[in-house]
Every structure is written in structure tokens, then in C-alpha cells.
């Protein structure tokens with residue numbers, strides 16, 4: 001019987017995929033290499049910070065969403081496509097698609113979050129969230145349909161003035177050009193509440209240049225097929241709309257809800273500083289499903305940057321636990337914030353640097369290129385970015 005440790009990673013996003021890749025890279029004698037299984041309900045990893053670029057067709061889906069089979073080729077990591085429907089923490093067993101089971105010695109939970117639409121009447125039927133590749137395809141399809149209808153104006157309402165809402169609004173406005181009438185709706189008193197002043201200022205300029213309306217202190221009361229009801233200072237106003245995009249909220253999955261593990265008020269898994277969950281040292285959790293604090297006790301945001309940094313520690317700590325070495329407490333390093341503000345425009349602030357315009361756009365692209373999983377994928381995408389303008393020029 002094999003004595004190799006079985007590591008099961010549920011969710012192949014920023015937390016899960018990068019943990020698998022890091023763990024595979026750590027030095028271990030061949031005969032002791034753990035068996036790593038990565039399970040995801042989809043067949044592709046999604047680099048979500050670049051999802052906006054699909055709307056403007058600046059990037060193609062193969063660049064930002066490589067298939068797991070391709071990313072994991074030659075690593076020995078087993079990929080299993082399927083939805084994890086149950087986890088038996090006592091028996092150390094994961095159930096996939098309500099049928100087959102996978103045993104584990106160490107479990108990594110990184111199933112991310114979902115965008116809740118069930119909080120406003122009509123939103124499930126009439127609004128499109130912006131989180132997955134499928135969501136982006138739905139939005140593109142709908143925009144294409146509206147563009148081909150040759151109506152004079154296309155009215156798009158985007159709910160949420162956080163990073164996702166603002167970035168999406170700029171890309172949609174750039175895609176639609178003069179035909180577009182884009183508005184952002186948020187219940188807060190300002191856009192980008194958690195951003196740096198520099199990024200907020202640049203975002204306001206970008207929104208103004210694109211004539212994007214900003215409805216602050218406004219709540220969505222109802223969404224219908226062709227109109228949206230908004231409440232401002234107690235008054236309800238109903239406005240016509242062709243498309244409603246939803247960017248607010250982060251809810252954990254039903255799988256996480258079912259788990260008999262300690263959770264925060266928001267339903268996020270509570271962690272030890274080693275990224276192991278409370279009271280179970282064989283289960284690690286990272287990314288958007290976990291409540292993680294920095295060394296000062298501040299709760300970290302649900303970002304790729306956090307999940308990415310956690311994956312290094314998670315991989316190391318699993319390796320250390322297996323090899324009877326001391327585990328490391330997670331230390332978060334805030335590296336700054338970047339945002340796309342339309343085609344060929346971005347804002348970036350961090351590590352004492354502030355950039356905007358085309359320079360920030362290029363810097364953002366290069367930083368993300370470096371963050372794409374595997375050197376092979378980075379090279380293929382990078383080469384495409386260099387050669388594509390030449391091909392377009394010649395054709």
C-alpha cells in the first residue's frame with residue numbers, strides 16, 4: 001500500500017491552483033512526493049483581474065483562462081473536473097458530483113465566493129453578475145445583440161461602485177462608444193470606498209471622460225427586464241435600462257455553509273495563523289472563503305493578491321507538516337492596488353509608486369503576465385502580446 005500523503009485541493013482558483021503548483025515545486029524525495037489532486041467544477045483556471053479585457057476584446061479567453069489540463073501538464077498533479085458536493089471531515093473523504101469519493105490526508109479548501117443576486121426582487125432573472133467566464137460570455141452576447149439591434153442608445157446600469165463596478169463601467173463604455181449610456185449605482189457616499197485617493201481620483205476622471213453617471217446613496221429596489229427601480233432619499237425612481245450588471249457582494253458556497261467548522265458572522269471559515277482551520281490541523285483554507293487577519297488583527301480583503309500570497313504559505317505549511325518541520329505564520333504584504341480604467345488606461349498605486357494612463361496600463365499588464373500560472377503560459381501569452389500588433393498591422 002502507498003504511504004504517500006494524499007493532498008486534496010478543492011477549488012482551482014488563485015488559492016487552490018497556486019497552492020498545488022507551489023507544493024509540487026517543493027523539494028521532496030521522489031518516493032515521498034505527495035499525491036496532489038486538484039478538483040474544480042470548471043475545466044479552466046480563471047485569472048479574474050483580466051476578465052474585463054474580454055468585454056473590450058483586448059484579450060481572448062485562452063489568455064486569461066487556460067485549461068487545468070494544460071497548466072498542470074508534466075507536474076504529476078491529478079486534475080479532477082467535478083463539483084465537490086460533500087466533505088466528511090471525520091472519514092477524511094471528499095464526495096464529487098454526489099457520486100465518487102476521494103480520500104485525503106490533508107485537505108485544502110479554496111472554493112472562492114459567489115455573487116448574491118437574491119437580495120433584490122427581479123435581480124436573479126434580469127441582472128447578470130460579473131465573476132466567471134460564463135458571466136462574461138453572457139454579457140458579451142447581450143451587448144452584441146443590443147449593438148446589432150441598431151437602437152440609438154444602449155442603457156447599461158452597473159450595480160456597485162467598488163473596483164469591479166468601476167472597471168467594468170469603463171470597459172463597457174469604451175466598447176459601446178457614443179451608443180452607450182452607462183451608469184453606476186451604489187448605496188455608499190463615494191466610489192471606491194477602500195481605494196487609495198490617487199486611484200479614486202483617476203477613476204473619477206476616467207468615469208467623467210466617458211460620461212458615466214454615478215448614482216450614490218442609491219439602493220436598487222427592483223430589477224425588471226427593461227427597467228430598474230432605484231431608491232434615493234426615500235423616493236423611488238424607475239428608469240429604463242437595456243442591461244443590468246451586478247458586481248456587489250461575496251457569499252460563500254453552500255458546501256462551506258454545510259461544513260462543521262468554525263465560521264465568522266459572514267460565514268467565512270476561521271483560521272489559525274498557519275492557514276489551518278480552527279480545531280482541525282489537517283484542513284487548510286484560503287482565499288475568499290476564509291477570514292484571514294494580518295499581524296495587526298485587521299481582516300484582509302477578498303482579493304487575488306491575498307489568495308496568491310496565502311498559497312505560498314499554505315503549500316509550505318503542508319510540506320512542513322508532512323516533514324515534521326515548524327509551520328510558518330502567514331504574513332501579508334500589501335503590494336498596492338491596480339485598476340483598469342478603460343482600453344489603454346489604468347491606475348496603479350503601491351510601494352511608493354503612483355502611475356496612471358498608458359504607462360500604468362502597460363505596467364499592470366506586465367505585472368499580471370508575471371502572475372499567470374506557469375512559465376509556459378506566461379511565454380505563450382507574452383509572445384502573443386508582442387506579435388499581435390504586428391499581425392494586425394500587416395493584415
Ligand SMILES: Cc1cc2nc3c(=O)[nH]c(=O)nc-3n(C[C@H](O)[C@H](O)[C@H](O)COP(=O)(O)OP(=O)(O)OC[C@H]3O[C@@H](n4cnc5c(N)ncnc54)[C@H](O)[C@@H]3O)c2cc1C
Pocket residue numbers: 010011012013014015016039040041042044045046048049050051052082083084085110111112113130131132164253255286287288289302303304305306307338
Ligand atoms: C471580475 C473580477 C475582478 C477581480 N479583480 C481583482 C484584482 O484586480 N485584484 C485582486 O487582487 N483581486 C481581484 N478579484 C478578486 C479575486 O479574483 C478573488 O479574490 C480570488 O479569485 C479569490 O481566490 P479563491 O481561490 O478564493 O477563489 P477563486 O479564484 O474564485 O476560485 C475558486 C474556484 O473554486 C471552484 N469551485 C467553487 N466551488 C466548487 C465546488 N463545490 N467544487 C469544485 N470546485 C469549486 C470554482 O470553479 C473556482 O475555480 C477580482 C474578482 C473578480 C470577480
